[in-house]
Amino acid sequence: MTNKNKTSTYQRFSRKGLSRRSLLGRASVLGLGALIGGGVPFSAALAQEPVKGGILKMGLGGGESTESLDPAMALVQVAFHTTRTFGETLLDVNPDGSLDMRLATDVSSSPDAMTWTFAIREGVKFHDGSELTADDVLETMRRHSDEDSQSGALGIMKGIKDMRVEGGNFIVELAEANADLPYLMSDYHLVIQPNGGRDNPGAGIGTGPYRVVEAEPGVRYTFEKFADYWDDSRGHFDGVEFAVINDATARNAALQSGQVHIINQVAPKVAGLLGRAPGLEVKSVAGRGHYVFIMHCDTAPFDNADLRMALKYAINREEMVDKILQGYGSVGNDIPINASYPLFDDTRPQRAYDPELAKEFYEKSGHDGSPIVLRVAEGAFPGAVDAAQLFQESARACGIPLEISREPDDGYWSDVWNVEPFCASYWSGRPVQDQMYATAYLSTADWNDTRFDNAEFDAKLVEARAELDQEKRKQLYREMADILADEGGLICPMFNDFIEGVSDQIQGWEESGVLEVMNGLAPHKCWLA
């Protein structure tokens, strides 16, 4: 490989990436400007000088005594946070959607986006004292891509044909072109471990600013500052403590009584009340998670495009955001993508509740008037049963009879979701549009939970994946969004915000819609006032 025909895609990503997230534009579309403006502005946070020392205490929901420190197995929130705290990935996604070089110092690709080269940072030490090499990176990626791997990142490793090391570079050969590979490598499971973690995957050894001291799954985790950490601009605390507090009220009380500095997953119902308490602030950030109702496009009566359209016009998205999310969220537009994603086209018209159009489409569909069964369980997403009832009422006003069938939480994901033709579900989002579409809307995807099969859509997805020109990609994604919104089986009424409680003592907070609590980087970037 010669250096001449390599394009430094990273620079292009970062230059164009900055402009795509038009915060003001989005806020005015949603009418939620007041809510979104709640956080400390990114630039203001950077302007202050970090203070070293102190112990950061976080009270986290979503922890289980069944979890391990193996990054491959990290599924729930607390496992995500522990992984982020002790480990690092090759790259991170910045809050503005650009890439942040962590254990890689440079990323470049061949012009056809088939071969990617990651230059690995030198002088980085693991917590066991050994030095990071490109071979550790290679072994890590191999472990996550083994056929019998249970890694949460297995899906994104599937497109890789070959991986190798040349000098200090880690090189990936893809089976088909993918311009998003750097974003995929930022997946939090892909924490670089010594020898890929093959010797002891759950040892909790990484290159992060904090070293694991105590790990009691489902109870607490403690970390101490790793003295040999390579990046002086991060890791300001002497130590970090996570308390696993799954009860929402107990989490709020722990923050209010000053036992912890940061809590995750504040319930929308109490966020407003909690925000009034002294000494803390409730931060709400638009994320990529969304709550959906999904129809199988190949099963009667949902194989009728007019009936699908009737149902899409029969749902009141604004009402759902107000009543289910208490305003801590934004309306969806029947695609799984929102402004948090790179290359989002915010000029697509918003679909609204329209009883007249819904009636028209319903009559055109020729449905026999028998009740349409919507399956739902509280476990589908918080407030799913209430949301289904709101849907039932708004559809009734359009003359469409919906029948709600309440299912038990137990077994919902194996017996109802992806099995029954019409049910409630959620998605937590993916790093890039390509991956979200490829996971659930490509006709051949395992989790194609709407049984969407559209050759044009599939072709555009593959075309966009290989396209390095960002303007052309954006146009392709726009066209795909139009196809999916009009033809697909997805009814996406709302995107939920990440809502977190943060003590006034915490400085350096920044908004990040990638994943919750600053994309898991609060221990790296914040400090105590």
Next chain:
Amino acid sequence: MNAYIAKLVAQRIALGLLLIFLVSIMIFLGTQILPGDVAQAILGQSATPESLANLREELGLNAPATERYFSWLTGILHGDLGTSLSNGRDIAGAISERLGNTLFLAAWAALISVPLAIILGLVSVLYRGRWPDKVISAATLSAISVPEFMMSYILMYYVAVQLGWAPSVAMLNDRMSLFEKLHAISLPVAVLVMVVLAHMMRMTRAALLNVMQSAYIETAELKGIRRSAVIWRHAFPNSIAPIVNVVMLNMAYLVVGVVVVEVVFVYPGMGQYLVDHVSKRDVPVVQACGLIFAAVYIFLNMVADIVSILANPRLRHPK
């Protein structure tokens, strides 16, 4: 006649052991007939047929049930509870720590509530029908009527958040001194005391009142003994059996039934550990926890029966 009592006690112990054995079979069968399996529960929404097959193979879920039961039972008799399916940790190690925490919490709750309940019971009998009796009954019955989580939240809000006297999260670790630990668990102990107090207090009161109607109490009163002495010296020893029974039931509850309080106060005890693993269908852990809970329950009931046997005046003073 002591031989007769010894025989009764020995019979009771043998019965307890038999019960534990039967319970172990039931626990094993119970976990077998649950719908779905560990592999499905672990993978959840992200299950694909290949990853399910991989995980089932790795977890050894394909062996026949009887074979798995006997290897499990022999393991337990050797003190080996196996390893957790979901995170590969040693169960005995994890449980001993959790069980220690649960017993610590239960012991302090019992240490406060049992004497308090008996004293309050004695006082209400002493002042039967007058205001102390009514106040005690009203207070303890209201405490038991409020659901545990509600009581926990109320205490948390006023004592921890508003007054700042006690932590709202009862986290324990090895570096804490005994005093720090007691401070940490003060709120959960308070809630547990309130939950179990009424039951024991009312039972003490009822048992004593029952005995107080006996002819020999009337004799004692006619002899001119003070009422408090009549209650303490003559009535109480003969009402020990029912009181011990209800005390033991409540102590068993303190060990096996405090999941809600543990979750609310984030106390690292057995209850929360069990619940996490039930939701993951982590069968070895569920079986081990179930067996330990059953053993605690059977043991405490056995103690209650033995105390009743020993306290029975007809057996102690045979004609």
